[in-house]
Amino acid sequence: MPVDVKLQRVLSQVPITALEFSDLPSGKQLVLAGQDNEIEVFDTEARQLICKFRIFDEQTVHGLSILPTAGDSPGKLLIWGAKLIAIVSTDGLDTGRVPSVVATATAPDWIYSGAFSPYDRSRACLVTAHNEAVLIRYEEKEGQIILEEVIAPARPGLYSASLTWLAADCVLVAAGTVFGEILVWKAWTGVGRERLHELLYVLTGHEGSIFGVDISPSYTIIGGRQVRLLATSSDDRTIRIWDISEKTDAIEQTNSHFSTARETGFGGDEANPTLGSRPPVALAMGHLSRIWGVKFSAATEPGILGTKNTLDIYSFGEDATTQCWKMEFHAENVTEIQEEKNILTGTLTLRGIYPLHEGKHLWSRAVSSSGNKQVIATGGADSRISLIEAHMTESEATSLPNFENASTPSVLVTVDIPKPSDETPQPKKKRQEIIGQYDFISDRELVAATSHGRLLLGTARAATLEWKEIQVEEVLHQDVERTYVLKQAAHGIAVLGATSGSVLIYHLVTDRLFRVASLPGKIVGITCLSTNIQREASGAKSLDILVHLYGASNPTWLKLSATTGDLLGQVEVSGLDPKFVTASASTIGQFLMIGSRHGWMSVLAPVGNGYQSVCDIPPRSPDAICAIVALPRSQDSQDRVSFLTTGRDGKFRIYEIVHTESVTNLELLHESSPPFGPMIEGAWFTDGPQPELILYGFRSKCFVVWNETRREERASVDCGGAHRSFSFLPGRSDRDPFFFTFTKTSTLFLYYQRRPMYAALKTGIHGREVRTMTSAYGLTATGAEDTTIRIWEHPEYGTDDAKQMKCLTLIKAHQGGIQRLAWSPLNSATDSGQVDSHLFSSAGSTEFFVWRIRSLRGGYSQLGVTCEGIFDETDVDKDLRIMDFSVQPRQDGIFIITMAFSNSFLSTYVFDKLDGFKVLARGAYTGACLTQVQPLTSLEGIIEASENEMAVLTASTDGHIVTWKIRQVENQQTKQWVLNNVTKVHQNSIKCLALVPASEGQFYVVTGGDDNSLGVSMLSRDIYQPVFRHVCRRAHAAAINGLAVKRVGESLVVFTASNDQRLKAWTVSKDGRICLQADMYSGVADPGDIEILPGQNQSVALGGVGLELWKTSLPG
């Protein structure tokens, strides 16, 4: 029965290679993004995809330029990719109507830049990688693009180019060469012109290739002078700004510049400066990496700088950051320039760094400026699209007239202490009054105690804090003066602990301060147990507060009325170790969980009227546990109780309480580090059906709020660093406005964030090439060159488009790029839909990890990941690489792991969580690097044969497949792998391989080679000898890097991925006949692996530079 295979791409996440803003007459703002051969349209306000449409058949979009709607004339898009050009009408784009490509054409060469003429809406110009200006005309009626002419003063190879229209018949071109020279020239078009081109400047000085050039609009600077600037960025890590304003004496040396024999490489001839060169206006060093691009803020003409005399400039680097610069002209020179005496000079200052992407490139970027608001869009190699709202400094913000309504995303101000009112007696000879303890008790009210014993209530309004003094009764003065801790106990309630032992309550609604307890000792700490107290009244009846007294490990538990703050009673807490110093506490289920300053944890269970410690958990690090937070619960959490801890060791952990009649213990389900820390001060889960985990803490000098679920930063405030007093009141969601106060050099600062400065229009994936994939239990794990492993939920898709891939966890532990990943074939979770299995990973050098992956039951849908084993074989050369490995679980839960090494050795280990890796057998091949290893004795999963009858198959860089058998060696513990059979299939490296059982005691070995060929060999199962070897040469035009095989009846269906960017499907019949079934263009460059994802419609995942999902016509 012939099998018929069809392929259809349903999802693609590859680098974003083009971006542009489009402001519609309706006021709506869109972002158009080029991803592979399609354009995706997003609404920036709703942060939603509106529609997408295909531009080219088999070509990535590299750039786009917009001609806005004007009157009756609809807007148009000029789109290019490599040599191809397309024009699209933007009519109805915002309504989601998919526009059609109205015309296409091919330019003579690769295109770097393009723009419609603002003077004649039917004309456009493009600049190619060989310094050519290509003029085109769009014939509306015929729907045709006419290539009018190609103008070039000479054709050196370029690394960047940019253009702007100066007049209906004149285009200004800036071009950056590979060796650091910048050419600025004019192209003249149309009839009756005197000449075709005019070389204006040859700018030298950069010491590396020019990766980015941007021509500014014509600006009017102080003194009324018109200037036009050029910004350039280079391999030499510098950004330079040049004055390329019109001058009358163009250098007419085009001919000699390009045709005289001269050296053109790096390190120019300093004695003979190039004609037409001039020093830059300003120069700055940005990024600690290559700088791919640079952009002026205002893309629209004409720009008037007015009195500010400054300009915003953005640069984009290989470090995947966007940097914001302020360009300030030196005023004296500006006036002098009027007299044409001096050259323009200025300074570039760095104002902000935005690290929002993974990987090494921000392929596309766009800037939108309107009024005071500037938004920058960046598209990365990680397929993410970010929006950044440019920063405004404090002084800039406060100088705005309508400050309260200002649209800046955030404000940072200092707060003064109010003068004491006349009635309060002035204590004499005291030191200057400062704010001591403080905390927010509602979303805008803050209670603070001063060093002079005053208690203040502050009401925050964006950029100010309005103070009011709280009346303190005479009898409480002493206590307030000795306040040691001040904390929010509930919405509108503050609790104060004094060294006198008094516990005071401030109740906002009644504006009352009163004492609730006098404890025998110095109060050194207070921990509030009630959850969710930061927000409004939680509905709980009581407030629970642990008060810590100096020298006592067991805290005093006070129960207060949730409405009035009055004392209801006290709960006995006992059994804590005398050395235990509480740092955090929370009630989790029926238990009280306390974390110590030294990393210990104690589980306390209700006993009689009190709570008693029933179990102490030794520290995983000696650093304090800062916060304990219950995991959101849901239907399927059943009686399982889990919670999360954050610490000063840079990690957060998730535990489950294991509780039976006889024992109570904690099981670690997850441990990982967010990209900040090491001080992770707290965490919360957002409300809603899909709670997200938000962590906050410090990263060097900044306070950071981080959405761990989405892996996006929500705030970053320069506060001087950790180790300071601060109060932070998170909102319900992580995008809500919030206040953050902190003390720096004895001054109180107030930070208000209206909305996050960043947003993701599209979430990203790996920043570098995916090298390996493995799929099981509805989860696909991907390992990439960026050293991370991600685990994805299988996206469901209907008839049309797939959803975005949803990442359930990210593992960052390897030092090198991930080489191979494999799931254990066993899932030991007892209930359906849950996962409890092992994932194995290998990376550069000899890194190998064993991961335990479990579903976190309850309302938080991410996965728990813990490391159960690290390969640390000492007699293995660290320069070696583990090229491949195979894992076979034994019934007793032990794993047999065989590793293939780059030095031609083969080693098998027995792995057990407690004992680690023990050598079982070793073998050596000819010296060629082994690239693949597969077990032969467990084709169907769990190991059947005893370890004495094991057999494996390897493949290597010499193109051979080899079968091996294990042999016991006398008097030696370690067994030996001996060659059983050697079969040549490929001319050199075998890059991928799959084993599939066939009928009649045989199995297929399908191989993909570096020699572009596909091999299908049949081996017998008894003696592992070949029955036939078939090779299809030139199966692809380049190396085959990945294959996946599925048996359908008696035939095989093979999917192959190659560097030639074709995804092919083949069928192989029983007798080895190979048929090509499908041959599709794929947008994934440098593919590393291909996996079949089981499911209703079998789909194929392709990973490389990006990820693609293809629906197949195979039955599930």
Added chain:
Amino acid sequence: MEFDLFANVSRVVDLCAAPGSWSQVLSRVLIEGEKFGRAAWQDREARIRQQLLAVLSDEELSEEQKKDVERDLAKQHAESKPREDVKIVSIDLQPISPLAGITTLRADITHPATVPLLLSALDPSYDASKTANTNQSSSPVDLVICDGAPDVTGLHDLDIYVQAQLLFAALNLALCVLKPGGKFVAKIFRARNVDILYAQLKIFFEKVVVAKPRSSRASSIEAFIVCINFRPPPGFSASLEEPLGVGDRLDKLLVERQRQKPIVAQTLLQDPTRGTWDSLPVEPYDAGGEDITEVEAFDETGDDLETTGKHTRWIAPFTACGDLSAFDSDASYRLPEDYVSLPPVQPPIAPPYKRAIQLRNTMSGGAQK
């Protein structure tokens, strides 16, 4: 397929030569007259191991054969003698430190000014102004090598394009300086559309082979294209105004060539069920011996060959070669005892950002703080 690149070669242009290891090899082979037997030696080492493990059972190496090998080696050494009329010109963007007997030039090979620069280096009497329209060297060379690699950006599309442009720039220079019958070796990226590139090179050379060093760790897409027997189409001359790789000159040539010499598949296999034809052109091919059955895939994609045109391309035969490479760099070999590694000819190239770092250090309170 093994190449002896240096057979009958005395005049060479080495493009993208920094830091200069190839130039050094050229100098040792051509000027000092050494035999370049390193690769051969290592190949044998691996072979002997394979024999020991009986991987190559059909090719037992007898005592006699071993002696032969030794004799060959000795002969090679004895033969060492400098060649006559040696000329080596090396070009790179980066400065190359001087090597005895080698002319080194610092230039961008894509820049038009490099053509006259190279021509005058090969022939000091060359005068650009006089020979205005012929960019043909009066003293041509036997071999042009280009090991150029772009500063990779990570956008594979662009990197592949820039790599191809380096190749075209090298080819353009080769067209100006190569003797008929000469050789051309250049680095290529075996990736998307590489088949078009192969076909384009076939216009100028009789034989085009992709050679992949037995394994190169750097990148699986890097390989060398080895073009043998230069024979430009009649009437063709290199043009500065229209360098190769720009415009559709090559495409036209390709179409022209295909018209003259239609690609005829050696085997045309009809699929009995669908009636479609397989039309992959088959070139005589070194299958690597043994009893591997080479199969042609039946094409069932049902694409109309006329319209897609995708099968009209030609994929160069692939060969794993030992000569262009030293070791299987994927493997961690123990080096043979008498292995002499070539000393580095010059210190590492100064990175373009060297000055940036110096500047940063001197500028206190610099931008990055």
